Amino acid sequence: MDAADSLNEEAARQIVELGNELADRHPDADLWSIADGLLAGAIHWWLYANQPCSDISCEECAPVCTASLRMHQLRTLLAEYAESSEYYHSPNDQDVARA
Ligand SMILES: [Zn+2]
Numbered sequence: 001m002d003a004a005d006s007l008n009e010e011a012a013r014q015i016v017e018l019g020n021e022l023a024d025r026h027p028d029a030d031l032w033s034i035a036d037g038l039l040a041g042a043i044h045w046w047l048y049a050n051q052p053c054s055d056i057s058c059e060e061c062a063p064v065c066t067a068s069l070r071m072h073q074l075r076t077l078l079a080e081y082a083e084s085s086e087y088y089h090s091p092n093d094q095d096v097a098r099a
Helices: 002-025 031-049 067-082
Strands: none
Touching: 002 031, 031 067
């Protein structure tokens, strides 16, 4: 694992820990509210970090050089991370076959 992968995992782990800590500190809180706040913060930070540089011909920034392209990148990552989550499917999903 390289340093970037390691940082990616650490950031994800710390977000989960923050969610758990907030849920522990506010046992009556709506978990969806905590989750929405974590997601909002993560998206804001991702958009901050993925701003293109000032060189309009920069090839490295080409995939994120417009708001629309950044949203495309974000949706791709969103699907990738969601589908790789152990919580992507729930045993209570309406489309789960029940015997
Ligand atoms: Zn650039």
